[in-house]
Amino acid sequence: MSEELLNLTLHVWRQDGPNDSGRFETHKANDITTHMSFLEMLDVVNEELIENGKLPIAFDHDCREGICGTCGMVINGVAHGPQKLTTTCQLHMRQFNDGDEIWLEPWRASGFPVLKDLVVDRTAFDRIIQAGGYISIRTGSASEANEMPIAKEIADQAMDAAECIGCGACVAACPNASASLFTAAKISHLSLLPQGQAERQDRSRKMVAQMDAEGFGGCTNHGECEEACPKGVSLRWIARMNRELVRSMVKADAPIENRKR
Amino acid sequence: MQRALTLQQTTIGKKVIMALSGVIIVGFTLGHFLGNLNLYLGPEAMDGYAEKLQSLPPLVWGTRLVLLFAFGAHISSALSLWVRNRQARGSRYEKRKDLATDYAARTMYWSGPILLLFVVYHLLHFTILPAHPGEVYRNVVEGFQNPLIASVYIAGNLALGFHIFHGIFSAFQTLGANHPRYNSYRRDAAIAISAAITIGNLSFPLSVLTGIVTL
Ligand code: HEM
Numbered sequence: 001m002s003e004e005l006l007n008l009t010l011h012v013w014r015q016d017g018p019n020d021s022g023r024f025e026t027h028k029a030n031d032i033t034t035h036m037s038f039l040e041m042l043d044v045v046n047e048e049l050i051e052n053g054k055l056p057i058a059f060d061h062d063c064r065e066g067i068c069g070t071c072g073m074v075i076n077g078v079a080h081g082p083q084k085l086t087t088t089c090q091l092h093m094r095q096f097n098d099g100d101e102i103w104l105e106p107w108r109a110s111g112f113p114v115l116k117d118l119v120v121d122r123t124a125f126d127r128i129i130q131a132g133g134y135i136s137i138r139t140g141s142a143s144e145a146n147e148m149p150i151a152k153e154i155a156d157q158a159m160d161a162a163e164c165i166g167c168g169a170c171v172a173a174c175p176n177a178s179a180s181l182f183t184a185a186k187i188s189h190l191s192l193l194p195q196g197q198a199e200r201q202d203r204s205r206k207m208v209a210q211m212d213a214e215g216f217g218g219c220t221n222h223g224e225c226e227e228a229c230p231k232g233v234s235l236r237w238i239a240r241m242n243r244e245l246v247r248s249m250v251k252a253d254a255p256i257e258n259r260k261r
Numbered sequence: 262m263q264r265a266l267t268l269q270q271t272t273i274g275k276k277v278i279m280a281l282s283g284v285i286i287v288g289f290t291l292g293h294f295l296g297n298l299n300l301y302l303g304p305e306a307m308d309g310y311a312e313k314l315q316s317l318p319p320l321v322w323g324t325r326l327v328l329l330f331a332f333g334a335h336i337s338s339a340l341s342l343w344v345r346n347r348q349a350r351g352s353r354y355e356k357r358k359d360l361a362t363d364y365a366a367r368t369m370y371w372s373g374p375i376l377l378l379f380v381v382y383h384l385l386h387f388t389i390l391p392a393h394p395g396e397v398y399r400n401v402v403e404g405f406q407n408p409l410i411a412s413v414y415i416a417g418n419l420a421l422g423f424h425i426f427h428g429i430f431s432a433f434q435t436l437g438a439n440h441p442r443y444n445s446y447r448r449d450a451a452i453a454i455s456a457a458i459t460i461g462n463l464s465f466p467l468s469v470l471t472g473i474v475t476l
């Protein structure tokens with residue numbers, strides 16, 4: 001790999017707080033090596049900002065290895081940037097060319113209010129999980145792994161759905177800011193497994209009601225979420241969520257309660 | 262009743278209603294197109310077919326009622342989702358790149374209202390205020406001999422083609438039909454049905470304009 005150094009122009013969304021209207025600011029990122037990750041590039045820019053007595057660009061991150069789902073920003077109009085199946089923290093600067101202009105924006109969704117610059121409040125996802133994304137079991141020491149036989153194909157499907165790291169890129173990429181892919185992934189992996197059967201009847205109704213109450217939009221089957229998802233979570237789970245919901249609605253004794261944000 | 266009402270209060274329930282009503286309307290549109298093929302068999306066939314339908318008021322009025330209901334459900338759900346989906350974004354992206362959305366999907370909220378206007382015009386033109394009541398063949402041919410009227414039908418049916426292409430594909434997904442082994446057939450079905458209806462419907466004004474079908 002060539003030791004090329006990149007000089008880039010960043011147009012970064014700056015917003016002081018949830019009530020600030022926000023604006024773009026232009027910053028230079030000079031002498032960036034192609035081995036750096038995208039967040040390391042921002043670290044370099046931030047150090048320079050701090051040295052010059054300015055406020056650093058706020059962005060979310062934790063594991064920096066593509067598993068926690070904390071990082072994420074819209075890079076040149078694409079959630080998590082140009083590389084498929086890759087979180088922002090795992091995106092490397094070799095994906096960019098010298099002289100590039102890069103536009104950085106936060107996830108934009110009413111359900112994800114901006115806290116500062118590129119950081120959004122994703123607790124709406126936590127509330128969707130709290131509404132029904134759990135199983136009730138007697139906890140204690142771990143049970144024997146093969147106690148409950150699960151067909152390989154079902155286990156694989158559940159694992160595919162469970163790959164979701166809750167990053168929110170699906171909401172950011174969706175033209176309707178819909179949280180369908182996230183909610184569907186969570187409903188699906190639990191509904192596939194024997195451990196998830198006890199709450200299955202109510203889970204989809206509760207989680208969909210919460211998803212709607214958080215102000216996310218509806219699905220129009222465009223497929224943007226699947227393309228943006230760093231974990232390749234499939235649209236098939238949205239079809240499954242719809243089946244689960246209709247099934248539950250038809251069978252349930254009582255209507256769902258309306259939920260508050 | 263309580264249960265049905267709660268389903269329609271969810272975003273998913275509204276989409277299910279759009280899909281079911283859309284399927285009803287597409288089913289009618291397919292039957293409507295097949296019936297209109299009588300145009301190629303001449304005035305007797307066309308007018309006879311129309312007379313036959315008119316002699317069965319329960320069929321005609323039953324269909325109209327179902328369609329009215331389907332259109333109402335389809336459009337009201339579309340409007341309510343449209344308002345909701347716009348609010349859900351909040352602020353606008355400065356840069357935004359579509360990775361998966363095709364032309365038909367992107368223009369659903371254009372092709373839909375264009376279709377509604379077209380359907381209203383179409384009903385006024387042939388059903389409510391026909392030039393020669395009872396003479397269906399003559400009304401169609403004389404109508405399409407006017408290039409302006411013919412182009413309205415051509416534009417309307419192009420909108421129809423795009424709308425039901427995404428609509429049929431979308432309805433499979435909304436109604437939960439998604440399986441990796443069969444997914445390619447969903448697209449094939451959407452292409453086949455929308456192309457058959459659109460090309461068939463376009464052929465009527467085009468064959469009159471080119472003089473293949475005459476009075
Ligand atoms: C008359 C005014 C109409 C409006 C405003 C309208 C609007 C819409 C919209 C906004 C969608 C959802 C698009 C999306 O999911 O991205 C849709 C879906 C659909 N439309 Fe229409 N439409 C109209 C008429 C029609 C007609 C005439 C047909 C058939 C001939 C039709 C068939 C469908 C079907 C099958 C769907 C799929 C439902 C689904 O998304 O699952 N629509 N329509």
Ligand code: SF4
Nearest residue numbers: 164165167168170229
């Ligand atoms: S479905 Fe994919 S894009 Fe959406 S939250 Fe989960 S990992 Fe992120």
Ligand code: FES
Nearest residue numbers: 062064069071089
């Ligand atoms: S920081 Fe954990 S996934 Fe990017």
